[in-house]
Amino acid sequence: MKKLMFLSAAALMLAACATPPTYVGTALFAQTQQPVLxxxxxxxxxxxxxxxxxxxxxxxxxxSVETAKKNGRITQVASIDRDIxxxxxxxxxxxxxxGR
Known part of the structure; x- marks a missing residue:
């Protein structure tokens, strides 16, 4: 039982390393769109x-913004958002x- 608890705690700590911060906090499961510009x-x-x-x-x-512009063939930016x-x-x- 102790081994299972240890492995669960270790997995939870490692999982927390893969979670990016958002405006609403950090969570193990998240799907948000955030405005940038x-x-x-x-x-x-x-x-x-x-x-x-x-x-x-x-x-x-x-x-990067430049790569996103290139991928969308955009020369004039209308907005930039972040999708997490x-x-x-x-x-x-x-x-x-x-943009266009």
Missing amino acids: ATNATGTRVGRACATNVLGLLIQGDM KSYAIYSEVCTVVT
Whole structure:
């Protein structure tokens, strides 16, 4: 029983390493969209750039605004948002750019 409790506690601590912070706090399971920037420009094109985190041990990806603009073929930015998905041991953070 002690071994199971120890393994559960260790798994919980490792899982907490993969959770990104949000405006509403940090949680083991989260899915939020957060505003970053809005301008007077308009546009219907959308570009995304994402990075992932596994157990807080492996983080990879390019979530830069420039990469999101390139992926959406955007030259004039209308808005920038952040899309966060976190599932205990895995999380993904994407920069979402809209514009034309």
